[in-house]
Amino acid sequence: MVRLVWFETIKTFTRLRTYIGFLAFGILVPLVVAGLKMGGQRAFERNLLAILEQDFIIGGNVLNGWFFGFFFLGALWVHVPIVLTLVAGDQIAGEGDAGTFRFLLTRAGSRSRIITAKFIVTLLYTAAMVLFIGVLTLGLSLAVFGSGDLLVVKRGLVVLPESGLPAHFLLAWGLAILSMFVVSSLCFLFSAFTDNSVGPIVATMAVIIISLIIITLPFEMFQAIRPWLFVNYFDTWQKVFDDPIPWGDILRNVWILLGFTALFFSITLAWFNRKDILS
């Protein structure tokens, strides 16, 4: 299995399309940070500080690197799935399209091993992408805006001391990775149904967008099905920035996200093990 995973890693990470996401965010994030530095902060000052400054004089570096790192994590979670699907959608469909299954599956020993190896590499790519975005946004923001305490506005205001922030962010990234595992595993599943990698990308984004719409509209019927939609748990990473941290909720959500990932992977295995390879 280790060798299979290594081979799949070579196949995936020697393709140009794997790096589209890294390139895109590698350009986007510095641009946004530059825009913020050159005056974009004022929107935050208006939205956030203006109310506070009516009644308080605020000391400290409020709009600091941790703040923008947190902001980016929250703002990019619709964009990140797009780049994840570029790779996940091609993992199985791409082999079908190229016809390489004709060699791969006759020489592998079992379809399950191949699919499992591909899935592991898909998850590795997902983790790498989320970490890359997290480290880039936080690192760049800290370099440009400096450090300080983290101000989190939800209902009221939570200020997290700087000393604990690295641990908070590491945990947040871990939970964000888990959320994105669900996206990748869903796209991986769709990839098993077709030989065209565009289909899984479109289907996954459609599911995410429709699910997001459902959970945000305050209609009773939609709110009732909300717990069954995986996007409902996308914000688990944000709970790490609550005070006190709701560990019970986080643990429950971790199990749910793992459950979705396992479910989508199981369906993929079951489907693919019985699929006729006609390409």
Next chain:
Amino acid sequence: MKTGKHRAIALLAALFLSAALQAAWAGPADAAAGPDPVKVFAEVLKPYSVIRDYTVRVEAKVRIPDFRVPDFAATVYFKRPDRFHLETKNFAPMPRGAALFDPFRFRPEKNRLSWLAAEPLEGEPADLFRVEPLDEKEKIRSYQVWIGGNPKRILQVESLSVQGVKARARIRYALVRQDNDALWLPERVAVKMTFPERGVRPQENLLYGPDSPVSRGMARLEDLPSEGAVEIAYAGWSWNRGLDDSLFRKK
């Protein structure tokens, strides 16, 4: 004889009218005959007129519901006439109006001063004054100031912001010596804040349900709590050491 009587009545009427007019023009203070607020404030603020700048270390605890702010420390820099700079890595919200010691805030030329009543404060005799900034751009609409003690000092300040937030600051002093000078400077300030009903609640946004996990990037601070308290301890006062203007420039 009749002419003399008429003259007397006219004179009495004129005197009475004059007194009445004077009373009406002078307002309640004069009418109640309290101390001259201008003189009182001049006396209170006179010792601090030597201050050109100061530096002090503050440690604060914020106890406002839904404001989970850790205790913080900061260095406060002040330079005449009214410039402040807070230096801290921590998030440091200092209530406006009272928490930061500004010896020139209540200068008569900048404010309308009036005596309200003699109102003891925790058993200590004190006079209550009303201070209204003349500058309409000020974020604080008015102050109530309790002055008492020996020497006369500002014992308590209650500010009312244009947003309707009340902040009542009880000030305790210590005598601080520096070189050949000694000044009564704040040692502890306990601020109680009362926030009004904002009245401007965001309408139920059809696009966002309650507790939506969809991040909106930066949320507005729409709900502030009703009451809270901030306790500030001052230490390490030093004044007239020379502070550069660049320290107060907004970055």
Next chain:
Amino acid sequence: MTDVVLRTVNLIKRYGARLAVNDLNIEVCRGDVFGFLGPNGAGKSTVIRMILRLVFPTAGDVEIFGRSLRSAGQDVLDRIGAIVEKPAFYGHLSAYRNLEILGGLRRPVPRSRILEGLEQVGLANRADDRVKTFSHGMNQRLGLALALLSEPELVILDEPTTGLDPQGVKDVRDLIGQLARERGMTVFLSSHLLHEVEMTATRMAVIHEGILRAAGTVRDLLGNGDAVVAVRTDRPEAAVRFVEGHGGYPTAERRENGFALKLALARVPDLNRDLVQAGFQVYSLVPERSLETYFLNLVGD
């Protein structure tokens, strides 16, 4: 007892209402070069895919080296090398890397073995080039190299000479013969280049519309049935009129030096006798008995 390396047992594949393979029973013995013939859409590729477990039978089974594919699973494929239709590789990787990955899925393949395989198909000097720069013929050769990499006991080749130039076709033909004779491999060869199969196959089966039409040794199959008999006589026109007017003979096809007619082999002496007795000089009478004729006769009706 002949060692059967591959056997299909009542093999059926249905796609919806369409029966792609209908109750197929064939046997491939050790050492055979087995020709598997059929027109386009006959079901050849479906059968090969079922043997290689790319497609699952609707009913029936495949036995490989005596082991059932249905019960033993993909492990039985360990001793097989195969090319299915056009070989497909990872274009962004080199030829060497493709063989390393695709050949090493079960166990690592030594570098020397990979290079030897590339040498064997004439691609040693392109080992480090990306496969997407290869021509179709080079892809075919690389596919052969991969199929033979693990020294399989059974090699399944689906249209192995497609896209090759004449020299390439000859090379593949020679290689197939060598595999069987010198390396003891059994070769299962699917092709529609009938003369190539005729020149290399020892046994064959013909499938048409999913049904097995004939199976056996090439010699036995071609020894029976009709032939096209080419006749040269002194008066070809008169001979044609005689043959067509004489009862029992089919219409003759006129040729430059004579004529030809489709005739059962057993009746060739009768034709010779009738022509001689009619006073014709018979210069030559040659049955053109070939696989193509046999095949077209079998599937053309």
